[in-house]
Amino acid sequence: MTTLTFNGTDRRKTFRLGDTGIFLALTTIVCIPIFLFLVFPLFGILVRSLSTDDGYGVGNFTSTMSTLRFWLLVRNSLGVSFTTMLITVPLAYAFAYALQRARIPFKPFLRLAVLTPLFAPSLVQAQGLILLLGRNGALNRFLGFELEIYGFYGIAIANALYNFPYAFLILSAALAIADARTYESAEVLGARPWRIFRTVTIPATRYGLVVTCFIVFTLSMTDFGNPIVIGGNFSVLATEIYNQVIGQAQFALGAVIGIVLLIPAVLGKSLERMVSKRQHALVTAQSRNLQIRPALGRDIAASVFAYAMVLTVLSIPLIVLLASFVRLWPYNMTLTLRHYQFDVQNGTAPLWNSVYISLATATLGVLVSTLAAIVVHKFRNSLTGFVSFLAILPAAVPGMVLGLGYVFFFNNPDNPLNFLYGSFALLVILSVYYNHSQAFLITSTSLKQIGATFDEASTMLGGSALTTLRRVTIPLIWPTLLGVWVFYFMRTMVSLSAIIFLITPATQVASVSVLQLSDRGAINQAAAFSVCIMGIVIGCLLLVRGVLWLFGAKSVALIR
Amino acid sequence: MSLVINSLSKHFGEVTALNNISLEVPQGCFVCFLGPSGCGKTTLLRIIAGLEQPDNGEITLNNKNLSQTHASNRNFGVVFQSYSLFPNMTALTNVGYGLRCRRLPKPDIITRSKEMLALVQLQDQADKLPEQMSGGQQQRVALARALAPDPSLLLLDEPLSALDAKVREELRHEIRAIQQRLGVTTIMVTHDQEESLVMADLIVVMNEGKIEQTGTPKSLYEHPETTFVADFIGGMNLLPVRIENGAAYFGDTPVTLAEKTATQNGEGKIGVRPEALTLSAPTNDTAANHIPCEVKSITYLGNLTRVFVSPAAHPELKVTVELHGQSPVPSPGEHLALSFAPEALRLLT
Ligand SMILES: Nc1ncnc2c1ncn2[C@@H]1O[C@H](COP(=O)(O)OP(=O)(O)O)[C@@H](O)[C@H]1O
Numbered sequence A: 001m002t003t004l005t006f007n008g009t010d011r012r013k014t015f016r017l018g019d020t021g022i023f024l025a026l027t028t029i030v031c032i033p034i035f036l037f038l039v040f041p042l043f044g045i046l047v048r049s050l051s052t053d054d055g056y057g058v059g060n061f062t063s064t065m066s067t068l069r070f071w072l073l074v075r076n077s078l079g080v081s082f083t084t085m086l087i088t089v090p091l092a093y094a095f096a097y098a099l100q101r102a103r104i105p106f107k108p109f110l111r112l113a114v115l116t117p118l119f120a121p122s123l124v125q126a127q128g129l130i131l132l133l134g135r136n137g138a139l140n141r142f143l144g145f146e147l148e149i150y151g152f153y154g155i156a157i158a159n160a161l162y163n164f165p166y167a168f169l170i171l172s173a174a175l176a177i178a179d180a181r182t183y184e185s186a187e188v189l190g191a192r193p194w195r196i197f198r199t200v201t202i203p204a205t206r207y208g209l210v211v212t213c214f215i216v217f218t219l220s221m222t223d224f225g226n227p228i229v230i231g232g233n234f235s236v237l238a239t240e241i242y243n244q245v246i247g248q249a250q251f252a253l254g255a256v257i258g259i260v261l262l263i264p265a266v267l268g269k270s271l272e273r274m275v276s277k278r279q280h281a282l283v284t285a286q287s288r289n290l291q292i293r294p295a296l297g298r299d300i301a302a303s304v305f306a307y308a309m310v311l312t313v314l315s316i317p318l319i320v321l322l323a324s325f326v327r328l329w330p331y332n333m334t335l336t337l338r339h340y341q342f343d344v345q346n347g348t349a350p351l352w353n354s355v356y357i358s359l360a361t362a363t364l365g366v367l368v369s370t371l372a373a374i375v376v377h378k379f380r381n382s383l384t385g386f387v388s389f390l391a392i393l394p395a396a397v398p399g400m401v402l403g404l405g406y407v408f409f410f411n412n413p414d415n416p417l418n419f420l421y422g423s424f425a426l427l428v429i430l431s432v433y434y435n436h437s438q439a440f441l442i443t444s445t446s447l448k449q450i451g452a453t454f455d456e457a458s459t460m461l462g463g464s465a466l467t468t469l470r471r472v473t474i475p476l477i478w479p480t481l482l483g484v485w486v487f488y489f490m491r492t493m494v495s496l497s498a499i500i501f502l503i504t505p506a507t508q509v510a511s512v513s514v515l516q517l518s519d520r521g522a523i524n525q526a527a528a529f530s531v532c533i534m535g536i537v538i539g540c541l542l543l544v545r546g547v548l549w550l551f552g553a554k555s556v557a558l559i560r
Numbered sequence B: 001m002s003l004v005i006n007s008l009s010k011h012f013g014e015v016t017a018l019n020n021i022s023l024e025v026p027q028g029c030f031v032c033f034l035g036p037s038g039c040g041k042t043t044l045l046r047i048i049a050g051l052e053q054p055d056n057g058e059i060t061l062n063n064k065n066l067s068q069t070h071a072s073n074r075n076f077g078v079v080f081q082s083y084s085l086f087p088n089m090t091a092l093t094n095v096g097y098g099l100r101c102r103r104l105p106k107p108d109i110i111t112r113s114k115e116m117l118a119l120v121q122l123q124d125q126a127d128k129l130p131e132q133m134s135g136g137q138q139q140r141v142a143l144a145r146a147l148a149p150d151p152s153l154l155l156l157d158e159p160l161s162a163l164d165a166k167v168r169e170e171l172r173h174e175i176r177a178i179q180q181r182l183g184v185t186t187i188m189v190t191h192d193q194e195e196s197l198v199m200a201d202l203i204v205v206m207n208e209g210k211i212e213q214t215g216t217p218k219s220l221y222e223h224p225e226t227t228f229v230a231d232f233i234g235g236m237n238l239l240p241v242r243i244e245n246g247a248a249y250f251g252d253t254p255v256t257l258a259e260k261t262a263t264q265n266g267e268g269k270i271g272v273r274p275e276a277l278t279l280s281a282p283t284n285d286t287a288a289n290h291i292p293c294e295v296k297s298i299t300y301l302g303n304l305t306r307v308f309v310s311p312a313a314h315p316e317l318k319v320t321v322e323l324h325g326q327s328p329v330p331s332p333g334e335h336l337a338l339s340f341a342p343e344a345l346r347l348l349t
């Protein structure tokens, strides 16, 4: 018979920082850096765009907007982005639809293959297109075509390829949650497939479609890598900032265009958030997965289309891979490893810099974004809304704009943080805050899923908020945190537009090396650099996937 | 030592979850909060736990006001409706969690955790993870976990409602036995009147954020004060009556009660248990406590037979009569009389 009396004494410290104290401390830790590294730099752009020779005013804006060139750039950017949207969204929808609603062999492979553009900097599509269709590209050279890829269509196609995985991920999710019973009842009522598609599928995924359009449009408006490589004489707003600031030190003009680029990004993000709220309301608890019945004609058509799409997307990295192994594309196609000697410029230093920066960013980023998510979700109070707004603010800021803001804010000798300018640390910080919103949202979703019961159980057992975090919350969400780590690593490895303004010869990174090598016409070496970036990203993904698999956490999404 | 709740109120926006609740829970007592879903039971329990703040009112434990004591410092044990075991910890580690929060020496934690697991008869499941255990086992571990730090108050929020009938029955008795063995003051929330009758020393019947009646299972069953309590506990037949000059009438039939009748004239309700009713041959005169009625339908339930009848004076009513053992069973359409002893009648408000 056990004794049931209990004579242990409670040895918790009598003085404990109350949960309110912890909250205030954590809120401060989260918010001050967001102000320093996000809000103030953005403010810096605004200030710079408004400062003229005779004090503050809108002089820079009026003089910029009175030039014909500005409106030409706006027209170019809008035209390219709109065209990209028209190409990408229908194709990505069809691809997602085929994968969700038809029987196709090797679906996991197709799903993964179509995401490969995310593993490389956004200039690789342009690089691949030039190797394939450029003046000295494979088609012109071997098939005698006279294609002119530089310019409008080159940018549109490169952007379309680059945006395809982003569009696919959203549309695929939208199609996945559409309610099976609606389809089945439509089928029972004898509706023909095309009618079902028009009256059930499209309406059920309309929010996803709208969101995808916004995202693709904004990505194209603000993307820099592809237009700078394949644009030729065709300029868009994003390349103009670069040329004005880097080429001609026209900072005020850069600031004005930066503000202009912020407009579609902010509008797009706000509309997207409005729309996604409704999307969530559509998913009811009773929704269940659709059973796909075999239908030979449909399945063959879907398979042909899906494999053609994947082949198109994969042709870019494959041709880059090939180009990196031949002596001189396309004149001398003998295989060689000499481009991997990296005897140009700083050798392999930029590659290692990229890896170090990405490792540091991933680690710091997980800490920073998780802390923000915890403050918002585990310490609800009147400041919560504000902190959450700050945390998702970066989503609406294009990389170039944030990078330019860093130049204005940190390159100012009066700023006590001026010492950071030109350092690796600032590149890391920029990457952390540039990707902050997505990391924050991933962790938030995971925290919401585990709910409040465990917190309450822990509290009632005498655990403080910190004990709960350490012993319960973190152990439950660590696979998600590892996913966030991978997300940060991947994004930083391939990041170009955000850091382009902050690179110094000493802090050169791989993606910028690719840009400079292509610029100098060293396309084979540029290809080798791109291959290395992709290789490192894929290696990291495999490694983390393996770790998660070992620990039985198989359902964590790593590629976002 | 007792828990005293004084004029507690709580609103969620427009919804009044609790309306002026006052209550005293004596030391060592097993109290059930009983009421239909949405009546505020969980809210009251959560306020006691400190997980929710009341708008008004106060809670004292041994004359000490709890309003400034954070939930984690109240030393109350809670078992939630949904299994809330930490999924990343084994049964043993779960049970030891509260002891670890109190920074007890490691050997003591292990000894105590094992004792508590033995108390709920799960000593052989110590190394299982929650997902490897059945719902009933998980709730037992949750109980052991709540009891391990020797709480001054044990709070249970519908701990059995997610379990299937057989396990629920077993656990009812087990929880009650453990509570009596440890003597820990316990509050359990339930919407199941049978559960509360079996387990509780004291039942607090709640309805729409208010306390309807408080009492022992026996006193609530035998002396319900309101129609709500009469109906909710054990299902009483409710007969509308007219009060005239201190006498009650059902239609034209005079009704005599053993307890004193209200003096005010007007409408009232009388409650009578199905098993207190008998059926007899109809009488023509309006004899007291003899209500002419027609048999509507009959349900056989083995050891008892339920007969549903409609009184002639109120044909819209459906009165349930329970006949036990060898009583002769009438057939539908028969005209009989309902009769009952004055002691079986309760005048309700
Ligand atoms: N967090 C909350 N927010 C808004 N309304 C609530 C909340 N919790 C409870 N309520 C409302 O308060 C009332 C009482 O709820 P609850 O205490 O859970 O009832 P019970 O446990 O008796 O079913 C219900 O009307 C419920 O909808």
Ligand SMILES: [Mg+2]
Pocket: B041, B042, B043, B158, B189
């Ligand atoms: Mg409840």
